Amino acid sequence: MSRRMLAVILLAPLVAAVALWAAGWTGARLAPRDLPLGVAGPPAATARLQTSLEEREGAFDIHRYADEAAAKEAIKDHEVYGAVVATPQGPKLLTASAAGPMVAQMLTTVAAQQAPQGTVVPTEDVVPAPSADPRGAALSGSMLPLAIAGIAAGALVTLLQLRGTRAVGALVGAAALVGAAGTAIAGSWLDALTGNWWAEAGTLGLVALAIGSAVAGLAAVIGQPGIGLMAMLIMLIGNPFSAVTSAPQLLPEPAGLIGQLLPPGAGASLVRSVAFFDGNGGGGPALTLGVWVVLGLLGVVLGGLRADRAETAAPASDRDLAPAGSVA
Incomplete structure (x- = not known):
């Protein structure tokens, strides 16, 4: 067997293995890791929210904002992917599907898990993805x-x-x-x-x-x-x-x-x-x-x-x- 034949026989499966590893590993291990997320509202009202989110060790990089308006500006400035706002009626979720529809969907799931059972968390898409391409x-x-x-x-x-x-x-x-x-x-x-x-x-x-x-x-x-x-x-x-x-x-x-x-x-x-x-x-x-x-x-x-x-x-x-x- 010539060296060139051996190179082809060995190189093709190696390339395939690297491609499958890179795509499969990243696709199967998707999870938040220090994902920038805002928490907005008075300190007394947001303390429980922040503590609950920080229980997911290493999942979120929490940024604190004084109110909903400040959180929205941070989302528009692309500083955070979303924010949970403490309101008198309960938590409200701000997202930016333009920054990644998958992230917005994940944050919606997280917010629902944090809310009391049976409670629907209102959500506002601050920077929505284009209507012609909602999934990016x-x-x-x-x-x-x-x-x-x-x-x-x-x-x-x-x-x-x-x-x-x-x-x-x-x-x-x-x-x-x-x-x-x-x-x-x-x-x-x-x-x-x-x-x-x-x-x-x-x-x-x-x-x-x-x-x-x-x-x-x-x-x-x-x-x-x-x-x-x-x-x-x-x-x-x-x-x-x-x-x-x-x-x-x-x-x-x-x-x-x-x-x-x-x-x-x-x-x-x-x-x-x-x-x-x-x-x-x-x-x-x-x-x-x-x-x-x-x-x-x-x-x-x-x-x-x-x-x-x-x-x-x-x-x-x-x-x-x-x-x-x-x-x-």
Whole structure:
């Protein structure tokens, strides 16, 4: 049996195992882990609520607010995923289904468990998901095509041997068109994105650019195997760890943290912030994507310079080795 045959036989099931592990582990272990949740009302009235919520050890990161209005502002600022308000009539739940329909549903269940038996907890969706996409299916489905587009752009730049400013220009241009096309489909056509059109297009383009430049940058530094390595990192780890269908705080650790450090996870968080929360809470994800872009493009430029130097040095070496009196 040849080494190539053995490599194929062993690599295919390994890739499948990693993909199944990443998707199955995160999907089967969804639960709140330090999920930011607000408690609003007078201290005397919220003490029991807070104590009850803190009994779920490690589940919630409790933020206290003076009243319902302050809690609503915190939700709109994307500081918390929801809040339980103590009112004279009993607890009231504030949610933000735009931040994640799964999280809003989970908080509704938790609030019902905290209320006296037979009591219906009134719920207000402060930042609702778009009526055209109430379950966030279009948003979550958009991340995979973005990843594929970014990987394809980085691979084409490498295989077509584009270097320097030409490579950078190709990556930026492709990402800009991907962002515009994605926003036209998800926003203008499907009405799944409700923020500023140009901001959303720039965000989707930034996600594609981060992935494309990472693929091309690694390939420029270590050669064409870099395409496969970065593609596997994005698809096998970044995609299932992105929490685009849930929330980073619902994933088992360290999957939630790792996912937010990779372009798909940071991209999903930034798209939600820009599309539904006026960019609030998007600083960290934007910085993460920016770092990927800078490192990727730096790799593209440095790899291109190294290749150029190698090409210019090769003829000089040939001349040095040529016999004396030979004609060039």
